[in-house]
Amino acid sequence: MNRRRFLGHSAGALAATLASASFTRAADKDNAPVVDTHLHCFAGKDDARFPYHDRAPYRPEKSATPEHLLKCMDGAGVDFAVVVHPEPYQDDHRYLEHCLAVGKERLKGTCLYFADKPASIAVMTARKKKLGGALVAARIHAYAPDRLPPFGKPELRAFWRAAADLGLMLQLHFEPRYAVGFEPLIEEFKETRVIIDHLGRPMQATLEEHARVVRWARFPNTVMKISSLPEPAQYPHRDVRPIVRQLADAFGADRLIYGGGYGEDATPASYRAYREKVRGLLAHLNAADQAKVLGETAVKLYGFPAKPAR
Numbered sequence: 001m002n003r004r005r006f007l008g009h010s011a012g013a014l015a016a017t018l019a020s021a022s023f024t025r026a027a028d029k030d031n032a033p034v035v036d037t038h039l040h041c042f043a044g045k046d047d048a049r050f051p052y053h054d055r056a057p058y059r060p061e062k063s064a065t066p067e068h069l070l071k072c073m074d075g076a077g078v079d080f081a082v083v084v085h086p087e088p089y090q091d092d093h094r095y096l097e098h099c100l101a102v103g104k105e106r107l108k109g110t111c112l113y114f115a116d117k118p119a120s121i122a123v124m125t126a127r128k129k130k131l132g133g134a135l136v137a138a139r140i141h142a143y144a145p146d147r148l149p150p151f152g153k154p155e156l157r158a159f160w161r162a163a164a165d166l167g168l169m170l171q172l173h174f175e176p177r178y179a180v181g182f183e184p185l186i187e188e189f190k191e192t193r194v195i196i197d198h199l200g201r202p203m204q205a206t207l208e209e210h211a212r213v214v215r216w217a218r219f220p221n222t223v224m225k226i227s228s229l230p231e232p233a234q235y236p237h238r239d240v241r242p243i244v245r246q247l248a249d250a251f252g253a254d255r256l257i258y259g260g261g262y263g264e265d266a267t268p269a270s271y272r273a274y275r276e277k278v279r280g281l282l283a284h285l286n287a288a289d290q291a292k293v294l295g296e297t298a299v300k301l302y303g304f305p306a307k308p309a310r
Contacts, residue, residue, distance in 0.1 A: 035298035038259025040086040053090035066102040075268020115159035142174035151181030176205035198228035217250035227259035253289035
């Protein structure tokens with residue numbers, strides 16, 4: 001490295017350090033909780049204790065461990081987080097249980113289930129009994145045509161009812177073209193919270209299809225998650241800013257949460273930068289409403305302690 005590059009690198013590092021310190025002081029001053037409501041952890045392909053499922057649609061080679069997560073949380077000013085059980089493990093939740101044991105009161109979890117499997121309700125009931133308040137939601141996927149939930153059938157309603165009776169929220173990860181299949185259950189189980197992942201996946205839909213998801217704001221039990229933010233350079237090359245503004249106007253800060261920024265290559269700086277990117281998308285909201293979206297709403301929703309851990 002030559003002198004010019006060294007000085008440039010040093011100046012950049014110093015600026016990042018000062019910015020980090022400034023952010024931390026500001027966060028400490030207002031003492032508002034910060035909650036990341038959407039991240040995945042992986043043991044990696046070489047950990048024989050936690051193998052990927054035979055039906056895994058992808059198999060991350062590197063690990064993204066809860067120990068690394070906690071270090072990133074500490075460095076980025078994130079108080080609490082929700083580990084969303086990822087598809088490579090399907091309905092084998094042993095690694096999620098490991099993550100929650102490591103994270104203790106700072107982490108809660110979402111389990112992935114398949115309503116068309118006869119044993120799902122019994123397994124979910126047993127796991128909720130074992131994990132108690134650490135298990136907060138049952139996640140349902142609807143995007144792969146060959147792996148859709150049993151829409152319009154008694155099995156899906158029975159699963160939804162069982163989750164509701166256990167005090168679990170329903171967390172939906174779906175392409176908007178399948179939204180219509182969920183609507184009768186969202187409306188029927190009015191007392192059960194429904195978390196909508198990833199902005200309702202607007203980039204995997206036409207404007208008309210996603211508009212149906214936006215109209216879910218009329219159901220008081222729905223909560224929208226600002227997560228999996230697309231880059232303009234990615235197909236379909238749409239700007240996410242007006243979408244976030246539309247969702248914020250529709251759902252309001254009391255029904256908006258955020259998630260993301262953690263992964264195998266995350267650092268405290270990159271983790272914080274992602275949250276600041278979300279904050280930038282919420283610049284039209286006042287500081288009090290931004291604080292709700294970045295943590296206060298999630299604290300109430302997921303039952304985290306009101307006092308931040310930092």
